[in-house]
Amino acid sequence: METIIQVTDLRKEFKSHSSRSGLKGAFRDLFTRNYKIVPAVNDISFTVTKGEMVGYIGENGAGKSTSIKMLTGILTPTSGIVTVNGLNPHKEREKFVRSIGVVFGQRSQLWWDIAVQESFRLLKKVYNVPDEDYNAHMNHVIESLDIAPLLDKPVRKLSLGQRMRCELAAALLHNPPLLFLDEPTIGLDVLVKLKIRNFLKEMNEKYGTTVLLTTHDLSDIEALCERVIMLDEGQIIYDGKLAKLRSNWGEGKQIEFQFADFDMAKDQLAPLLGELDAAWTPGDRKNVWIANVRNDEHIISEVIGRVVAAHKITDLKVHEISTEDIIRNIYEEGVMNG
Template identity: 70%
Template sequence: MSNAIEVKQLRKEFKVFSSRSGLKGAFRDLLTRKYKVVPAVNDINFTVKQGEMVAYIGENGAGKSTTIKMLTGILTPTSGSVRVNGMDPHREREKFARTIGVVFGQRSQLWWDIAVQESFRLLKKVYKVPDEQYNEHMAHIIETLDIGPLLDKPVRKLSLGQRMRCELAAALIHNPPLLFLDEPTIGLDVLVKVKIRQFLKDINQKYNTTILLTTHDLADIEAVCDRVVMLDEGKIIYDGGLQSLKNNWAEEKEIHFQFLEEVRLSQLESLPLLFETSWDYDEKNQTFIAYIKEESDNISQLISAVVSHFKIKDVNILETSIEEIVRNIYEQGISTAVRGV
């Protein structure tokens, strides 16, 4: 399988004005400005295979958008090399632009005052898409995204959710092999998010479209991506499977129990278990919650011990969410440890 993206020792530095303190410093700044060089992306390496769906995540200022802009040819790297779809995005920009689709949650590629379908036709001309290919491909996209009723409306009259679905369709008019998505579900309601996530999985299966997704909505990652690349201060601190990240960094598992008879918390705490278990009671849902480490067969041992002593009405096993895992990683400042996952 060929690589859609190849990044080697990629670096981007920005020259930032550094003001001096006090009134005297302000006058000096008028005469001679003081600058410092700040690396936004710091010698990163990664590859993305054709057909992969990869989440590219990090805190604000971590370097995500800067990386995307270099991968799409908007910014020129300070050093290092980038090959996307076998081309240099900056030097072969016109040819390269025909092989990618881009959706920025904060920017529009649709014309504000004309009907959506007119924007689509203009983009069809820009990308030189044949009529037959356009009609067949767009019929599928329009139906899947449920934007048929929106085609005659000016873009300015669409809601945010409607516009984002149309933006996604516009990015795929020329059926690119690679799709960049930067915060595509920002501000959208749950139903629209679900529709977009399912659509992304559909085009990946149907056309083997490679997708690189940056988002702060970690539910998008769990729904769409199998691989995560995590950035911190311009450096990659984790690159691997989503499930591997969960397995290595999920601190605890929650097992929720409901019983057919009255049970006291002290009875559960006195169960003969060979591993540490903490218990809590959720009064609202009348549920007892056990917290245990995700190791070997701890879950089966716990459930067996509970079943042998009490009559169970229901049991539910909850995984630590990817959002909690990522938050813990950043809060604990364990960049070096994560690289070894």
């Protein structure tokens, strides 16, 4: 398979001001400052092949945005090698930007006060897209994203969901082989999210568009990506199939009990699990407790039987462990997996 993104030992360091303590220290800082070097991205390596849709995830401060900025040529790496579409993003900038599409959820590439279609025409000239290619491709994009009624409206008059659909169309105007998406569905309602997800799947199937998706909405990852790259403190702690992540750390079930007794305490429930491979966590209400168990029919039925026999239950639900819970547990436990 053709490699679209090649990252080898990528590192980005920032110089941070370190203040001295006390009045005397503050006075000395006026004349000489102490600095420390802080690595935001710490020698990461990975590859992405043509046609992949990869989820790029991590907590705030994990290094996602910094590494995306290096991949898109906005930041220069401290060390390491980045090759995207066969080009060096920060050294071959003009040629490089024609080969990618970028959507940042918090930033617009459309002109605020002019009609959406005028922004499209300007971008068409920037990217030197021939009329024939533009018409054939953009007619499909406009229809798929249902933005035809929005084309004659200025961007400032669009809702967030309307603007994000137009932003996505603008990013794909030159039909790039690689699309970077940073929080593309932030703040959007469910119907708009579904429309964007379906469109991205269609683009991937029709044109083989490679997608690197950064988001805190893990339902986007589950809907679009088979593979995830997970960062923590500037390092990759997992790179592999989402299904494998779920099978390794998400084999359990959550049994949610709603008790008639609002003062139910954990020490009252703990003896019920005894020798079973299970643990209690509090629910979202005072009288709700969750038993986290292995996906084993015997254990599940045993836990339910013991609890129901010992206490009055007003409601009972059995849940699969969500991807969000799995990833939270990985971060909390500090699991490392190359």
